Amino acid sequence: MVYSFENLGVSTNGGAYRTTHHRYKLNFQFSSLVQRLCNVDVGGSPFNLVPIAHVVSGSYDTDYLVDVIGVLTGVGAEREITNQNGTTTKLNVIALEAEG
Structure with missing residues (x-):
């Protein structure tokens, strides 16, 4: 499945309580929009x-x-x-x- 994200922030994942070990986190706002995209082909590497x-x-x-x-x-x-x-x-x- 592929999703589109709009109107959100990306910041360093720091602090005492973190949900993942990833270096960054997504910060959702009231105006954030997440949509599932249908029929999207996510290709492989662009390199030959x-x-x-x-x-x-x-x-x-x-x-x-x-x-x-x-x-x-x-x-x-x-x-x-x-x-x-x-x-x-x-x-x-x-x-x-x-x-x-």
Whole structure:
């Protein structure tokens, strides 16, 4: 079930008596409105995760951005390289564990 909340506050859940262990709480007002929403599709993740091994294998279409998941295992020092047209670009090499 999906609900819509209007006209309420959010505050830190502190004090001596708390109903949950959550960090925040909802504060309802006289003007607060809660409605059940019917036929609402709550989708999954907005990401289309692609293994880094697929990207670096050369079979991925590099015309499109990609969401990559992996374990960062190292970061190199930033350096500048000169492009073919004479302009410079900053480069930083990172290492990812492909099967992580």
